[in-house]
Amino acid sequence: MASAPSAISFPPATFAKLSPAPFVLAHLKPTSSSQSSTRPSGRSPSEFRSPTINTGSLTHASGSAVVRIGDTAVVCGVRGEILRASDIPHPYTTSGPGDDGSKEIEELGLLIPNLELSTGCSPAHLPGNAPSTLAQSLSQRLLSLLHISKLVDGRELRIEYQAPQTDDEVPDQPSEVVTKAYWALYIDLLFISLDGNPFDAAWAAIIAALRDVRLPNAWWDPDREAVLCSDRVAESKRLNLRGMPIASTFAVFSTANPQRRREEAEIWVLADPDGFEEEQCAETVTIVVAPKQGGKGGVLRIEKSGGGVVGREEMADLISQAEDRWSGWEQVLLQERQ
Template identity: 35%
Template structure:
């Protein structure tokens, strides 16, 4: 090997070693001083994952990944991946509400999706997200209970909505809501009728119909860092550093189905009204994008 080639190889090896050392130093700094690490990125107009401050992560939707479900969808928002399966079963109505069917939503954050979750009973975060999802479905009347009635007082549909996180990288609620709404749009239930002779419900083997859906809300979540940075779609790294979180869910007409504001601390330098106004405006545009993705993916 010539002297020049030797020097070039040595220089390349030195550059690679220097680059690796810089990456390792950045990783150590992010673990020891996460607040400063995030702050330095935001001061330059970027996020640690390469997005600008107000950017959202890429979204993809795959329909019908679960063949045994009546409707299903798999959603990816960045590295966060959620799968939703919908199952319809015949049930007896509540005596107090003989014309109402049932909707039973649940979000599972298993230990396999992230080191932050442990095996055992559902985590507090999973229970909270399940409650939020239930509130959203009820407030928006996505599945009106009266429309799930087969025969008043005798038989109704019970719609089970199960969402499982496959990989967790923050903003699980937005991903779960998108997966649920996409799966509900694909759900087909068999034609059902009451047979007086046998006193039971008979279901068609061939005729299937879409669910009687009402409003289809979609969710947009934000974090507020250092009382001045509004961060859409926070990641798992950013979420523990955020003092305030906001979630806005809007239906097809732009009406709110759910608005949540959580967290401690003030928002010095930024009025609450202005902050909510900015988030609302961003959410309106984002929801339009999500609806387009949902339609084009079918």
């Protein structure tokens, strides 16, 4: 008697390539009620990957950091260059003592982020390719967040000069302080490995690198009519960042399809999606939480792309998760600074 043919089975890796969406669904919706909902990586839907940070990795940069979140790793280097005020076609005019330099940074373009993905960091980004649309959009989002968060105090980027008082001047009336030059910060980011959620990793690398920046002591020499810098490390200064805004990204996995009514679709919100999960999700939400000051927290920015699943109730829950995520990042960043 011939034996019955055995059922055809595939290893998980093959199943994931042939049917990626059903593969994710099989993890999120297990057949046994005793099993909890998990993701292919083994994380729960609301679980973030643990970050690691290493600062001061680049010797010839003013500040640098390497941030790793799972298999996503990015290097950030900050380089300070001097921009003479006389070389600016339309010099910026301060609005008074209360001017914090935020508009100055934006109008003069003193923060210049540049993100590079085409380094073989993933199968989709091969060496030698032209800059991808993803890299360009990420650079623009990072620049926009740098301006909105007012992370860097523009007054710390000024190189000012106050002429000594002469005998002809009125006593007790000091001469005017003139901005002779500025520090322009070039923020270069290089992804050495990309496994999803590049924006959160890139923004965290910028925060860590800026916290590591040391700018030389610079002053205006009226005799040479030039900016001079001290080569003594002890005289250099760190940037005093305004808080520590942290970005948290979520992706929505849904079983919705043209053959099924929308209300019958099942939905899972995945925190910190990896590359495989991002390909199966059509809707993403990024929440930037500002640091808590005086016992109060705040949402600095919310970005939503695709889909219409996340509403007000779901958004409130995601904001709560983002605030918890901020606390975890705070511990990692502060520990690395020490």
